[in-house]
């Protein structure tokens with residue numbers, strides 16, 4: 457993994473190293489993460505960070521401890537390295553959570569207890585307008601918007617409950633993120649950065665019935681606080697050509713990929729002509745009433761990449777068909793955008 461690891465933290469799971477290792481391997485499999493066995497230990501590459509696991513005991517040493525020091529304890533030593541604090545704390549949260557789900561505790565050398573959840577900035581709602589028949593365009597003022605310019609397309613929009621002083625998620629004493637609950641719970645849907653400037657981001661929200669985000673966006677009071685947690689979900693797909701398939705919720709991501717990627721690309725989208733707007737004249741884009749049929753007819757060739765995002769059962773079926781076709785796992789992404 458090509459990360460420049462400037463941040464580091466270490467933890468220790470007491471007891472049977474195999475149980476802890478199994479818990480983390482299971483999480484890695486669930487998240488489709490690469491796992492490799494090396495002389496340094498078992499390595500998990502998370503997005504943006506690296507986790508190295510190594511049984512410790514009388515016969516082993518960690519990077520900083522001598523045999524005499526490790527001899528006093530056994531279990532699994534875990535080291536996380538990352539290019540910045542956000543990735544480090546996010547990985548610490550994930551590792552702690554995966555272990556806790558198996559009844560295991562980890563003691564970390566350092567925990568940023570009390571800090572805002574990794575990647576969370578508090579922005580302010582600026583405006584919301586109808587940008588197309590089916591879309592609302594929300595602008596949020598965000599001091600550090602530039603972090604969305606090159607590392608991740610998506611984020612979580614954290615909307616506080618109406619008429620309450622917002623409580624934001626913070627890192628707890630165990631390194632896990634404590635989310636506000638009950639009456640203070642936040643609505644937290646995932647969205648894509650449609651556009652950005654130095655201190656703002658725009659979000660194109662597909663307007664559908666029963667959506668707490670749409671209801672909130674329509675009634676925003678300029679200056680109201682809103683949480684932006686990210687970026688996440690990866691950057692531009694790589695392949696030649698890029699074959700992109702998506703419904704309305706994926707339209708902002710497809711637009712951004714088409715705008716930023718230099719690779720030859722084609723896109724099939726489910727959207728009304730009005731919602732396609734400028735994309736309607738883009739010869740790379742085809743309106744489709746059946747994304748799965750379009751997927752079956754498309755050929756990624758030897759170097760192409762298939763990117764597919766839609767409702768959960770359609771994305772699942774796309775994944776099944778691509779797998780059945782024999783397309784290697786690293787050459788496609790089929791993601792549920794809503795359910």
Ligand SMILES: Cc1cc2nc3c(=O)[nH]c(=O)nc-3n(C[C@H](O)[C@H](O)[C@H](O)COP(=O)(O)OP(=O)(O)OC[C@H]3O[C@@H](n4cnc5c(N)ncnc54)[C@H](O)[C@@H]3O)c2cc1C
Nearest residue numbers: 645646647648660661662664667668669705708793794795
């Ligand atoms: C990586 C990623 C990026 C995304 N980017 C965007 C984006 O840029 N713009 C965007 O509009 N959406 C985007 N989505 C989809 C968005 O997160 C979902 O549509 C989400 O459900 C919206 O939350 P909500 O506030 O409507 O509340 P929820 O509680 O999630 O949903 C409320 C109700 O609305 C229904 N619903 C949700 N989506 C739809 C839909 N598309 N059509 C009809 N009914 C629906 C749900 O089934 C539920 O009944 C993205 C999703 C992912 C995973």
